[in-house]
Amino acid sequence: MxxxxxxxxxxxxxxxxxxxxxxxQMGHELRPCSAAIALGSLDLGVAGTTADLYHAGMFPVVVFTGDTSAATKERFPRGEAIHYREHALSLGVPDEAILLEPKASNTGQNIGFSREVLENAGIAVTTVLLISMPYMQRRAYATCRQLWPGVEPVCVSQPLxxxxxxxxxxxxxxxxxxxxxxxxxxxxxxxxxxxxxxxxxxxxxxxxxxxxxxxxxxxxxxx
Structure with a gap:
């Protein structure tokens, strides 16, 4: 600076x-959920937090979602979801616990496309752990409630x-x-x-x- x-x-x-x-900050109490969605952004800490939560038994499967954007194209040139997945694998998350959604370019698509990925994989979801940047929690929550009203979202971020x-x-x-x-x-x-x-x-x-x-x-x- x-x-x-x-x-x-x-x-x-x-x-x-x-x-x-x-x-x-939504202030949700962390608890195990049917699945997780890690929303793409410029913050690799989202993937690190996802790995921590997986190892803590908070979900059995995660969708990493996101293409590149103006904010992320230099940091994650192959796509947010792909870089997140690679980082999670390096932190010990098994490949069979990861689903990939590499096309979303906004929060609505993050939620909608991830829902399709989970449904196509035959995974029944009643609660979803939304893992995002700290200042994205409320928007992720509001979007999920609008687009996926039958599922209860629990929002969490890196604790900073x-x-x-x-x-x-x-x-x-x-x-x-x-x-x-x-x-x-x-x-x-x-x-x-x-x-x-x-x-x-x-x-x-x-x-x-x-x-x-x-x-x-x-x-x-x-x-």
Whole structure:
């Protein structure tokens, strides 16, 4: 991170970003599920967390889902799902416990295509462990509830606090921008039929508006 980027991010900005970060956490109690879906992203920690949870007996089979995107094409040139699978295999997850879904390009497709993969494999699912980046939990939950209403989602992520997770990004500004992008999608996607409606507390909405006014908008939806 450059000095200019560091100086541009104020303590007030970080406080607002933490408010949004906290809202993204679903706070679900971890428990064994019928299957897991590991949602593709730029964070290889999702695959590491998946391996930990498999070894803890939280699920018998996982779908790694995701193609490449603008955010991941350099880090995962062969596709998010493929790189996740390889990392999980290196951490001792057996190949027979892994299903691959390499085509999804958004969260709706992550859920919908993974559902098809599980159904085609003959796996009956009543509960699904959604493993994602920490700030993707709420959007993953809302999407799953909309697209797969007969299944109970349990959301989990790598157990890192805001400050710890921010340090895993080279560009803190971009990290906050991405938090903002997920927040806007939580608010806007129900109107488009992509996700269920969720109550957004006033303090969260206010934090979002302050950050948008400060220029944290590069991952927001096109106008």
């Amino acid at each position: 450059t000095d200019r980027q560091e100086n541009a991010i104020s303590d007030a900005d970080r406080a607002d970003a933490r408010t949004i970060w906290d809202f993204h 606090a805001f400050d710890e997770y921010a340090k895993t990004h080279d560009d803190e500004k971009q990290f906050i921008d991405m938090l903002m992008g997920d927040m806007e999608r939580v608010m806007e996607y129900p109107k488009r039929g992509f996700a269920i409606e969720q109550h957004v507390p006033e303090r969260v909405g206010d934090a979002f508006e302050r950050l948008r006014a400060r220029g944290y908008d590069s991952w927001l939806l096109p106008a």
